[in-house]
Amino acid sequence: MSTPEERLADAGLKLPPAPDPVALYVPAAVSGGYVYTSGQLPLQDGVLAITGKVGADVSPEEAEEQARQCALNALAAVRAVVGDLSAVARVVKVTGFVAGAPGFTGQPAVLNGASELLGIAFGGAGAHVRSAVGVAALPLDAPVEVEITAALA
Incomplete structure (x- = not known):
């Protein structure tokens, strides 16, 4: 059975290093059998592409x-605190x-x-x-931000 990292690689995706926080918070924390990520921006090598x-x-x-x-960055943050994405039993909440521009509903x-x-x-x-x-605006003028909550095995 393949690991989450192997399935990502099979899809041509590479998990980046966990992004550094842009303010005073930790990218992910474990509590009560769950791992929670902070909101992750779509940073690539520390910068926003768009x-x-x-x-x-x-x-x-x-x-x-x-x-x-953003989701790749969130998974990198999860991996940084649990060591291996195989420790995730399931993603619970995103x-x-x-x-968006005024009137955007997509x-x-x-x-x-x-x-x-x-x-x-x-x-x-x-x-x-x-x-x-x-929302009207996000940090660094990012177009999107994602956070996840996952249950641990």
Whole structure:
């Protein structure tokens, strides 16, 4: 049976190092059999590839790809505190924030990028409950931010 990291690699995806926090918080913490991540931005090598509002500066498709990067960063944060993604029994909850232009209502489709990535990594154990929230702005002018809660084996 393959590991979550191997399934990601099979899909052409590489788990990055855990991103450094951009303020005073920890990227992930374990408590009571769960691991919780802070909201993860779509940082790649410490920088945002795209900034701006979805539906104005950023297309929904670009934002969906950025949500995928957020999920990769969240998994990197999980791995940093539990040592191996095989320690995750299931993803329980995903909360995503989408900085959208006025009138943009496609938050659920944007967050599918993160949800699909978690399905690749964990199969059926990646199925989760989810909130997709539209906001006026995100840190560093990111178009999307994702946090996850996962149960540990």
